[in-house]
Each structure stands twice: as C-alpha cells, then as structure tokens.
Amino acid sequence: MKLKTxxxxxxxxxxxxxxxxxxxxxxxxxxxxxxxxxxxxxxPFAAAKGLxxxxxxxxxxxxxxxxxxxxxxxxxxxxxxxxADAIRLCDEGLLEPIDASKLPAAPDGMSxxxxxxxxxxxxxxxxxxxxxxxxxxxxxxxxNGPTTxxxxxxxxxxxxxxxxxxxxxxxxEMALMADGVPASEVYAMLETxxxxxxxxxxxxxxxxxxIWWEAGAQPxxxxxxxxxxxxxxxxxxxxAAAVAEGKPFQTVWDGQVYEYDLFVIxxxxxxxxxxxxxxxxxxxxxxxxxxxxxxxxxxARKSSGALVGKYNDGKTDMAPYMPTSAAxxxxxxxxxxxFWVDRDSELNEKFNAWLVAN
Amino acid sequence: MAEILTTAxxxxxxxxxxxAQARAKRRAFWLVAPLLLFVLLTxxxxxGQMLVRSAHNDGFSAHMPRLxxxxxxxxxxxxxxxxxxxxxxxxxSAVAKTSGIVGTRVNYELSGTRxxxxxxxxxxxxxxxxxxxxxxxxxxxxxxxALWGVMRQVSQAYSGNFFLAxxxxxxxxxxxxxxxxxDRRVYVNLFVKTFVLxxxxxxxxxxxAYPVAHLLATLPMRWSNLLMILVLLPFWTSLLxxxxxxMVLLQQQGVINNMMVAAGIIGEDGRIAMMYNQTGTIIAMTxxxxxxxxxxxxxxxxxxxxxxxxxxRSLGATSWTTFRRIYLPxxxxxxxAGSLLVFILAVGYYITPALVGGASxxxxxxxxxxxxxxxxxxxxxxxxxxxLLALVLVLYWLYDRLIGIDNLKLG
Numbered sequence: 065m066k067l068k069t070x071x072x073x074x075x076x077x078x079x080x081x082x083x084x085x086x087x088x089x090x091x092x093x094x095x096x097x098x099x100x101x102x103x104x105x106x107x108p109f110a111a112a113k114g115l116x117x118x119x120x121x122x123x124x125x126x127x128x129x130x131x132x133x134x135x136x137x138x139x140x141x142x143x144x145x146x147x148a149d150a151i152r153l154c155d156e157g158l159l160e161p162i163d164a165s166k167l168p169a170a171p172d173g174m175s176x177x178x179x180x181x182x183x184x185x186x187x188x189x190x191x192x193x194x195x196x197x198x199x200x201x202x203x204x205x206x207x208n209g210p211t212t213x214x215x216x217x218x219x220x221x222x223x224x225x226x227x228x229x230x231x232x233x234x235x236x237e238m239a240l241m242a243d244g245v246p247a248s249e250v251y252a253m254l255e256t257x258x259x260x261x262x263x264x265x266x267x268x269x270x271x272x273x274x275i276w277w278e279a280g281a282q283p284x285x286x287x288x289x290x291x292x293x294x295x296x297x298x299x300x301x302x303x304a305a306a307v308a309e310g311k312p313f314q315t316v317w318d319g320q321v322y323e324y325d326l327f328v329i330x331x332x333x334x335x336x337x338x339x340x341x342x343x344x345x346x347x348x349x350x351x352x353x354x355x356x357x358x359x360x361x362x363x364a365r366k367s368s369g370a371l372v373g374k375y376n377d378g379k380t381d382m383a384p385y386m387p388t389s390a391a392x393x394x395x396x397x398x399x400x401x402x403f404w405v406d407r408d409s410e411l412n413e414k415f416n417a418w419l420v421a422n
Numbered sequence: 423m424a425e426i427l428t429t430a431x432x433x434x435x436x437x438x439x440x441x442a443q444a445r446a447k448r449r450a451f452w453l454v455a456p457l458l459l460f461v462l463l464t465x466x467x468x469x470g471q472m473l474v475r476s477a478h479n480d481g482f483s484a485h486m487p488r489l490x491x492x493x494x495x496x497x498x499x500x501x502x503x504x505x506x507x508x509x510x511x512x513x514x515s516a517v518a519k520t521s522g523i524v525g526t527r528v529n530y531e532l533s534g535t536r537x538x539x540x541x542x543x544x545x546x547x548x549x550x551x552x553x554x555x556x557x558x559x560x561x562x563x564x565x566x567x568a569l570w571g572v573m574r575q576v577s578q579a580y581s582g583n584f585f586l587a588x589x590x591x592x593x594x595x596x597x598x599x600x601x602x603x604x605d606r607r608v609y610v611n612l613f614v615k616t617f618v619l620x621x622x623x624x625x626x627x628x629x630x631a632y633p634v635a636h637l638l639a640t641l642p643m644r645w646s647n648l649l650m651i652l653v654l655l656p657f658w659t660s661l662l663x664x665x666x667x668x669m670v671l672l673q674q675q676g677v678i679n680n681m682m683v684a685a686g687i688i689g690e691d692g693r694i695a696m697m698y699n700q701t702g703t704i705i706a707m708t709x710x711x712x713x714x715x716x717x718x719x720x721x722x723x724x725x726x727x728x729x730x731x732x733x734x735r736s737l738g739a740t741s742w743t744t745f746r747r748i749y750l751p752x753x754x755x756x757x758x759a760g761s762l763l764v765f766i767l768a769v770g771y772y773i774t775p776a777l778v779g780g781a782s783x784x785x786x787x788x789x790x791x792x793x794x795x796x797x798x799x800x801x802x803x804x805x806x807x808x809x810l811l812a813l814v815l816v817l818y819w820l821y822d823r824l825i826g827i828d829n830l831k832l833g
Contacts, residue, residue, distance in 0.1 A: 127795045155522025155540045225674070231796070264605075275698050276781055290675040402537060409797050410533035416789060417608035419781045420615070 094121030213319025224293025698780025722756030
C-alpha cells in the first residue's frame with residue numbers, strides 16, 4: 065500500500081512538473097533569421113503563456129518532417145518551410161490542417177482572410193514573411209559594382225569566384241533572367257526542354273568558378289572570408305551582415321526571386337493546439353511588423369506594412385531593404401510553387417548530373 | 423566389441439559428456455545473446471528494411487486500390503471500368519489526403535505529373551459518370567498513353583524500377599529498359615568516381631602510413647610513445663573539427679595560400695584552389711583515415727623480429743632486397759587489413775566530401791543523403807545504398823579469394 069502511494073505521488077508530481085515546464089519546439093533555419101523569430105515571436109509568446117519555446121535550427125526544416133512523421137516520432141510542434149514544400153507536405157498528409165478561423169483580424173477590423181497577402185494562408189500553412197533570393201557582392205572588390213542579374217554571370221566584366229545555393233530552385237530562374245528573359249516568361253520557358261537547356265548553358269559560364277552552399281548562413285560567411293566575390297543569398301542574411309555587422313556587402317535586387325516562408329504543424333505534433341496558438345500569435349499584425357525590426361523580410365499581412373519602421377539599431381530605415389518595396393520589384397520574379405512541386409525531382413536530378421559532370 | 427564406458431551413475435560417458443557440453447553451450451549462448459539481439463536490432467533489421475524499401479514502394483497501389491486491381495486483371499488499354507476506378511480512387515485520395523503520395527510516386531517515373539494528381543483530386547468530389555469525360559474535363563493530360571503505361575508499372579508495389587534508376591536506366595511506355603537521356607545520367611559515373619577516389623585515398627594513406635608505422639614499431643619506447651600519441655590525438659578528435667580545420671587551412675584565403683603568397687611562391691592572383699574540389703576531398707579524407715592504416719600496420723610490424731632482416735643483410739642481401747624479400751612480405755597482413763579498412767570507410771564517407779568536396783569532390787554517399795534528406799525519394803536512396811553494399815561485399819569476396827581473409831590482422 066505504501067509503495068502504491070509513493071508511486072502515485074511520484075507520478076503526480078512528475079505530471080505536474082511536466083505541465084509546468086511545457087515546451088513548444090519550433091524548427092527553423094538558424095542564423096539571423098532565427099534571431100528575428102526568437103525576438104519577435106518566441107520571447108513574447110513564452111512570456112504571455114508562461115512556457116518555454118525551444119528553437120531547433122536545420123538547413124531546411126521541410127526535410128526532417130517526413131522522416132519524423134513516418135517514424136511516428138514527431139519532436140517539433142511548428143516548422144518554418146518554403147511554399148512548394150508546404151504544399152507538397154500537405155498533399156502527402158504530413159501536416160495538420162490549419163484552422164484559419166483562429167487567425168486574428170487586423171487592428172482595423174479587416175478579417176485575416178483579407179488582410180493576408182494573396183495565397184499566404186493555405187490549407188496547412190500560414191505565411192509569416194516574404195523573403196527573396198538575391199545576389200550580393202563585396203564592395204571592396206567591385207567599387208563600381210554589378211547592377212544587373214546578367215553581371216553575376218559575367219566573369220570578364222566582374223572576375224572572381226561566385227557562390228550559389230546547391231539546387232535547381234531559384235538558380236535556373238536567375239540564369240534565364242540574366243540571359244534576358246523577362247520575369248513574366250521565365251516559368252513558361254522552364255516548362256520546355258529548350259528553356260531548361262538555356263538556363264544550364266548560362267550556369268555553365270560560371271560553373272568552374274562557383275562554390276555551392278547549402279545552409280543560409282554560409283553565403284555571408286563566404287563573402288566575409290573573401291572566398292567568393294559574389295554570391296546568391298537570402299536577402300535578410302546579407303542585410304544582417306551588412307547592417308548589423310557592418311560588412312561591406314551590397315545587395316543587388318535586379319532579378320530577385322521572392323516567395324513566402326510559412327509556418328506549418330507536422331502531423332502528430334506533441335502540442336498541436338499550442339502550436340496553432342503560437343502560429344496565430346506570431347502572425348498577428350504587430351508581431352509580423354516586429355520581426356522586420358530584426359531582419360529584412362517583408363511581413364505577409366497588408367496591415368503590418370504600415371507598422372514597419374526602423375531596424376533595432378533605431379536609425380536604419382527598413383523599407384529599402386524589403387523584398388516587397390516597390391523599388392526592389394522592378395525586375396523581380398515570384399517563385400512558382402506550381403512549377404516546383406511538379407518539376408522539383410526532375411530538375412534537381414538534372415542539376416546533380418550537371419554538377420558532377422566535368 | 424569394446425565395452426562402453428559409463429559414468430558412476432551408469433550413463434554412457436559419451437552421452438553424459440554431450441549433455442554437459444550442451445549445457446555449457448547454452449550458457450555461453452545466453453552470454454552472447456544481448457550482443458546478438460543488439461546486432462539484430464541495430465544492424466540486420468535496418469539493413470533489411472533498407473533492402474525491402476529499395477524494391478518495394480506502395481505509394482500508388484496502397485492508395486489507388488481500384489485502379490491497381492483493374493491493372494492486375496486487365497492487360498489492355500483503359501476501358502470505362504478503368505476510368506471509373508481512377509475517378510473513384512481519386513475521390514477517396516482527396517478525402518484521405520493521399521493524392522500527393524500517389525502523385526509523387528508517379529512523378530518519379532514521369533516528371534511533371536505530380537500536380538495532375540493533386541489538382542484533379544481537389545476537383546474529384548464532383549465527378550459523375552461518364553468518368554472519362556469528367557476526368558478529361560478536369561485535365562486533358564489524363565488521356566496520355568505514357569501516363570497510363572507508367573501507372574501500370576507503379577501499380578506493382580514490388581518492382582526493380584528504383585534499381586534501374588540507380589543505374590541510370592528507365593523503362594519506356596511499353597516496358598523496354600532504356601538508358602535515361604545523357605544529361606540525366608549521374609549515378610554510374612559517380613559510383614566509378616567514388617571507387618577511384620577511394621582507391622587513390624587508400625594508396626596515399628598506405629604510402630604515408632608505412633614509414634610512420636615502421637618508425638612506431640622500431641623506435642625506442644619513449645620516442646615511439648610520443649609518436650603514437652601524435653597519431654592517436656587526431657584520431658580521438660571530432661571528425662567535424664578535423665574537417666573544418668582543413669577548411670581553414672585549404673581555403674583560397676586560408677593559411678596555406680596566405681603563407682605561399684607571403685613567401686612569394688605564388689602571386690595574389692595565383693592562389694591555388696585546394697578546396698571545394700576533388701583535391702580537398704582527397705587531402706582531408708587521407709588525413710582522417712590515416713590512423714586506420716597506421717594502426718594495423720604497426721601491430722603487424724611490431725611482431726616482426728629484427729633478427730630476420732639482420733640475417734638477410736649478413737647473408738649479403740642489399741637493403742632493398744632485404745626490404746622487398748624479407749620485410750615487405752611479412753607486413754602484407756597489415757597492408758591488407760589497413761587497405762581494406764580504409765577503402766571501405768572511404769567508399770561510404772559522407773560528411774567530409776560534403777563539406778570540402780564542392781561539386782567535383784562529391785561521392786555517391788552524398789547523393790544517397792540528398793535522396794534521403796532533400797528529394798525524400800527513399801526508395802531510390804535505398805537502391806543506391808544496396809548497390810553500394812553489394813559492391814563492397816563483392817570487393818570483400820575478391821579480397822578473400824586473392825589474399826585470404828585469414829591473413830587479415832587488425833591488431
């Protein structure tokens with residue numbers, strides 16, 4: 065009897081302890097982007113709810129989800145993924161559906177459905193930011209730097225090593241735009257074999273001088289080390305290095321490829337309801353605007369736009385650094401998830417074959 | 423006839439002895455049982471699962487049961503029953519949220535078809551007879567004979583298609599095996615390259631390790647101990663630390679290049695690319711795998727009495743002959759063990775080529791990781807891994823035939 069009571073007491077205290085120390089785990093991309101999410105979302109959410117929010121950093125949060133769900137060992141509650149991945153994972157039944165009615169309305173009363181940018185709320189995902197893949201260069205190497213996408217592929221005018229993300233996505237689009245294809249025709253062209261060949265021909269020009277990065281934190285590092293003179297990168301990473309750390313990096317917006325980053329809940333997440341609360345909390349008007357204090361990614365709500373002000377140093381105006389600023393959109397391409405969910409495996413296979421061929 | 427020996431209690435001695443031995447064997451088995459169980463759970467089961475996955479993918483058949491049944495029953499072209507089965511299966515898959523899984527499976531064989539399944543499934547709840555017209559209204563691509571050919575192939579959960587893909591082959595619409603277009607051939611070349619690079623790394627390891635191991639075996643104790651620590655210290659250091667230190671050294675703006683520029687050996691423009699290419703992979707992996715060559719060599723050399731070489735010299739052999747005829751043959755078991763160990767480790771190496779290999783220094787394991795982590799085509803990853811495993815086993819068998827595994831000496 066005594067033993068039973070003791071066991072019961074232990075069980076109860078440990079249950080109470082578990083409830084007290086509840087943790088929500090968020091999986092994201094690491095680096096400066098993670099910092100912005102910790103500051104703008106995690107800290108206020110943890111304070112409001114009296115719990116701990118953990119952050120896990122990986123190269124691409126979409127990839128561990130399938131393994132976790134199939135192994136029935138889901139350890140994260142919320143993940144931050146790209147659009148094509150959000151659609152793909154949702155279609156494969158690897159995500160929990162999102163209850164869009166839980167998303168708060170804008171301060172002026174506009175409903176969440178109208179306030180989010182078009183396509184930002186899907187069956188299984190809610191967008192938080194718009195980010196862009198751009199290219200950036202070291203101003204000490206090119207005082208009269210490159211200004212167009214074509215310059216990135218021009219080794220005679222701008223000699224020096226390049227770096228690009230290891231994968232087909234965004235690279236093929238940029239190659240076609242550099243070759244003079246208007247943004248509006250890029251995907252129609254990539255649907256054809258001739259268009260894909262044309263993109264790879266363009267990449268051929270810089271292949272032997274290019275280093276391939278995988279994690280978003282690598283390109284600013286490669287630029288800072290002087291390993292490369294120019295690199296493609298997520299625009300926020302370059303902003304963080306240039307403004308926060310004072311590195312001599314310049315972003316070129318011509319030919320940028322922009323898309324949403326979205327929050328999703330993996331199927332079978334340990335704290336499903338709490339995860340939904342977190343997403344609703346993080347994507348309200350003020351929180352999205354707050355994130356822009358920490359990194360140069362555009363908020364996915366219209367009502368947040370007006371609240372975006374200065375960087376957390378109190379003097380840098382954020383607007384010129386946002387992918388969604390009108391000045392940065394003169395020659396820009398919205399990444400097409402329709403295209404990439406279908407063509408992903410074929411084009412990456414082609415890309416890999418191209419990469420290992422000499 | 424000889425009298426049967428018996429024990430004190432009258433049982434035949436032979437039977438009593440056998441019973442006692444069987445008992446001892448059972449006890450011994452229980453001692454090794456935990457290890458056996460551990461090996462089964464952590465080694466045999468996962469590899470078995472991998473092998474099954476390489477030939478088995480029920481992404482289509484499990485979620486399109488009606489159409490799968492129709493394919494099994496009817497060898498010919500699609501009739502009304504087939505269209506009906508397709509439409510009803512798509513309706514179900516829309517509810518169960520499995521259209522993406524089905525689409526992904528078909529997309530592996532026929533690119534650009536994934537969204538055909540997901541988008542049609544979204545419209546599927548309104549489908550009514552005649553189903554063929556309803557489906558074609560949703561998307562006219564459903565009439566493509568190539569698509570039906572592929573659907574028939576993938577409706578079989580067990581197939582060799584992933585092994586074909588891993589050998590840069592594919593089946594066309596009527597099932598004949600053909601090579602994939604040249605710009606998509608990647609795996610065969612990469613297998614060859616992996617084995618060549620592993621061979622080069624094994625050879626450089628052997629050349630570097632042989633004199634070191636000899637020194638270790640012959641120097642006075644206090645010096646050889648110091649040398650041994652120098653060999654073991656990097657061996658005990660984290661693999662990642664060693665790889666990233668090589669990155670610091672080998673970068674174009676790294677220590678070695680800076681020193682050469684400062685010494686005037688090369689100009690500022692002539693910095694050598696020693697990383698993000700094959701050179702980087704070879705240098706870093708040689709260093710990391712070196713202890714696996716030194717240690718078996720050392721353990722063999724330690725046991726060779728120096729008197730043999732002295733005897734050879736005193737009988738008039740030159741130092742080269744002494745080495746070639748007396749010393750080298752005695753170290754062969756160590757060379758074999760070290761080479762086999764280094765080669766097999768090198769063939770499956772992943773993290774170092776991923777970090778320092780750039781584009782040209784990638785090995786097959788990097789593509790296996792790509793399919794595990796990025797493309798999530800686990801069946802193809804499993805097929806590639808199975809081929810790698812088979813090739814290593816063939817190598818092991820060849821080694822056994824040529825040199826004999828009994829001659830292997832690991833220490």
